[in-house]
Amino acid sequence: MGKVIAIANQKGGVGKTTTTINLAASLAALEFQTLIVDADPQANSTSGLGYNPKEIENSIYECMVEGVRPQDAIIQTDFPNLDLLPSHIDLVGAEIEMINLQNREDKMKNALDSIRDSYDFVIIDCSPSLGLITINSLTAADSVIIPVQCEYFALEGLGKLLNTIKIIQSRLNTNLSIEGILLTMYDLRVRLSNQVVGEVTSHFQQMVFNTIIPRNIRLSESPSFGVPALAQDADSKGAVSYLNLAREILIKNGLMPQEA
């Protein structure tokens, strides 16, 4: 059964979507069957892989609210081993439409249960909120990756997120674990970047991934070409760093031997 990993942080612009696309593409390149679930109404993972959200007929929204089968919504991308369950703007309305439903926190989990056997990894790109869609994502997930930008106020909101995760662990999903905290947009030349790395690692210690994602132009421009950085420039620092993250996760999960 595939492992479901949510990429979550209610702060916007910390690298959730960049991590989703490039981690998923790296796992796919290492020949693990991988599905991206775009659970953000802004649909940046969908457009970042080259699909126009306005042209999407069936999205995660229809799967959660209207009972459409995920099989009928999933897109096979141009990249081997990489599929996408897309999003579109209607997902905004899902929060309101689901409010009176029974078991409204389980809708995504139920949708994904029918297809997770077909994948090694399912990576969920969460929206920048702690609303019902994100609660659904965390309820559906086995673990969560928290991207933290190496910038001012890096730790802001992290307490609230960790608290939300605790509540979900106790009430909705006892299975949920923290895969790791991921430092993103690191700039070697900026003293603040180094301070943030120091602060986050001393505070969260082994919860923090060894892999740190650098600030890299390929990572920021590849979505405009509708491809992961790996497909645009496999040797770029950005692509290599996400490949390293994929390896770190595979080793941690016993799916790849520890390198000597």
Ligand code: ADP
């Ligand atoms: P989120 O999904 O958390 O809102 P994004 O992944 O969309 O964050 O990243 C926010 C912005 O920063 C985007 O324009 C993205 O291209 C850029 N970005 C993210 N990670 C990097 C990086 N490592 N290097 C350079 N730009 C990045």
Ligand code: MG
């Ligand atoms: Mg995003």
